[in-house]
Amino acid sequence: MTPNELNYLPIEKLCLALIFTIQKLKHYFQAHTVNLISKANPIKYVMSKPVLSDRLARWYLQLQQFEIVYAPQKAIKGQVLVDFLANHPLPAEWELCDEIPDEDVLNVEVIPPWQMYFDGVVHQEGVRAGVVFITPQQDLLHYSFSLSHKCSNNIAEYQALILRLESTADLNIPQLEIYGDSQLVIKQLT
Template sequence: MKKCALFNCDQTCSDAFKSIKLYLAKPPVLASPILGKLLILYIAAQERSIGALLAQENSEGKENSLYYLSRTMTPNELNYSSIEKLCLALVFSIQNMKHYFQAHVVRLISRENPINFVMSKPILSDRLARWYLQFQQFEIMYIPQKAMKGQELADFLEDYLRPDDWELTDDLPDEDAMNIEIQPPWKMYFDGDAHHGAGVVFSTSQEEILPFSFTLK
């Protein structure tokens, strides 16, 4: 604006200013935890990476994300079984978010129960023994992932498959966008039913033929 220039603040300007104030008043993507309320920890382990998402329900019953973590596995860790990789994801979460675990009860959401896996072992290796000691320090309640319905944040960990050549970083763990690849459609041919049976043939986008037949009851 130039000096001595007249400025007329009409309704449009007033509405724009109110919109800016409302936008600035919105909470950030990562919220602050509410003391005394339990936390929700989602963990996942892919083929070459592990990840975790810490969340908490707000007063409206909606989940706010508090913390993201992810890293690639070392060559030795790549040889772990799927449940051991989940244990590794939980240990990784405890080591990096220990102050949250010390102040809150944590509800653990994952496909399998890593704590029960370690505790059910009659003989513990050195690695499992170290993990067991870390799990016992905090109050962690396991809930199967299938029991959590309508949780959009769970999709981040359940179905977020990163390409192997992506570089993971802890600086901005949530900066990557979902990778979407549109595949050409398949064709399906149905030959009707005869002699209490039916057949279906799929033709893939790579021109592969996949025949299927089944008996009708």
């Protein structure tokens, strides 16, 4: 769109899109009736202007050449359900009842996820890492360990994360949220 076209009203942008479509697919518009599904009727907008500008007059002439039928978007959404039910009637032998079988099936228990916080640190005495799990029942599980080789803070955090993720397979954790203070590790994890 040109800078001037960006300043158009939303309905004028819709008219412009319709005109562009007509120019590119003119052979389809000539051969068929076109159903325009939209929240606003651009054809009505163009025709309702008492004085047409040069641009609107050109659009009006282009729109009048073709058979375009406007259908509001709300009507189409509701019509889909009606069309489906009309095309798929219930067999006569089916009985309808008001009872809902297996009402317990509709109950869903939402279990909060486990949370894992990890951190690693490098200092003069060595490399240490720690992980804390918080269960859905708010129980805390602490794990800390030392790494035997010298490394950077990021590598220590990677090691803390990797070692604890491997152990989560044994814990049968259905859902786990992971938190850490290293943006580098978090971005690479996601």
